[in-house]
């Protein structure tokens with residue numbers, strides 16, 4: 001029996017038509033290669049693809065975008081709740097609570113028909129950037145900025161954070177970043193959303209479960225951890241002395257932004273963010289963070305992917321999606337505590353796609369077994385004898 005200690009690695013729990021993650025370093029959404037989507041699609045097209053199973057034509061995309069922008073605004077009652085949070089609230093905690101509150105304002109709450117679920121998914125996707133931006137501004141004592149209905153999701157999010165339109169390279173970086181983070185099969189948070197709605201619960205409950213699972217450093221928190229590491233190292237000159245001992249001592253210390261539970265080859269998503277990190281550095285006439293991250297990559301490769309280790313059955317260790325998203329976000333001046341909420345904005349699309357699939361007829365409640373290893377047949381002791 002595969003136990004929880006084994007993290008359910010390699011266990012197939014069901015079929016899905018949404019996302020194909022191949023350990024040899026390939027990723028497909030609905031059959032489309034992630035490289036084509038990152039190079040050519042907008043995030044809105046990717047969301048349509050994930051939810052409806054096909055790429056939109058021009059008319060369908062225009063209609064979908066119009067539906068999304070019409071839902072950007074968040075009920076004043078939700079903003080009032082966000083206002084009451086302590087200024088030092090953890091952003092993911094604030095987001096989790098904000099989304100939970102949002103569910104109570106949704107006119108389709110409690111209605112889990114396919115049509116209502118799609119309407120709720122659209123509202124969630126449209127409103128989550130508005131909530132994240134409002135959380136950030138309120139935590140700094142600033143008023144939320146109203147969404148702009150002439151901007152796409154990526155551009156509008158950056159606009160709502162700062163109250164000014166962002167540089168086109170920033171907008172393109174966020175758009176690509178959202179595409180790359182949109183889905184990844186049964187990662188921990190997506191699995192959590194599917195477990196939740198498999199009981200018949202509403203997708204708002206599913207997203208709240210997803211947000212909880214995503215908040216951990218081994219999942220959505222990796223970009224922030226990566227940036228903390230880069231700031232701690234401080235300069236390209238210090239990389240070697242900092243990284244090498246972590247991988248050569250008695251016990252290897254995981255390097256943030258590297259390794260993956262499924263990929264045994266380079267994470268295809270890292271390619272695009274590596275490039276955006278360099279481009280952003282060049283825009284700012286200083287590629288320091290890109291240089292440091294690529295220098296770490298070289299050392300991790302040299303010490304982890306040796307013929308000896310690979311021959312001994314050890315997994316190859318490569319930069320994952322969060323490795324370069326860290327320096328991209330930092331270059332754009334995004335606060336580090338927003339890195340995981342940014343991931344959540346994007347992954348809401350994948351969560352909703354999976355929950356829509358989970359609601360299909362014939363799906364069962366997800367209820368695995370545990371192997372009991374605790375004490376057995378203990379004698380009952382009355383309270384006064386314990």
Ligand SMILES: CC(C)(COP(=O)(O)OP(=O)(O)OC[C@H]1O[C@@H](n2cnc3c(N)ncnc32)[C@H](O)[C@@H]1OP(=O)(O)O)[C@@H](O)C(=O)NCCC(=O)NCCS
Pocket residue numbers: 217218219222252253254255256257258259260261262304314315317320321322
């Ligand atoms: C993602 C992650 C949790 C997957 O872990 P996993 O599949 O359970 O792999 P394990 O922890 O069992 O590690 C297997 C081997 O790879 C090594 N390894 C895994 N991640 C590593 C990393 N980030 N840096 C260096 N070595 C790593 C382990 O040291 C171990 O080697 P060993 O057997 O010689 O001790 C892990 O790679 C990690 O913690 N990465 C850093 C956090 C991160 O970036 N998360 C975002 C993922 S998208």
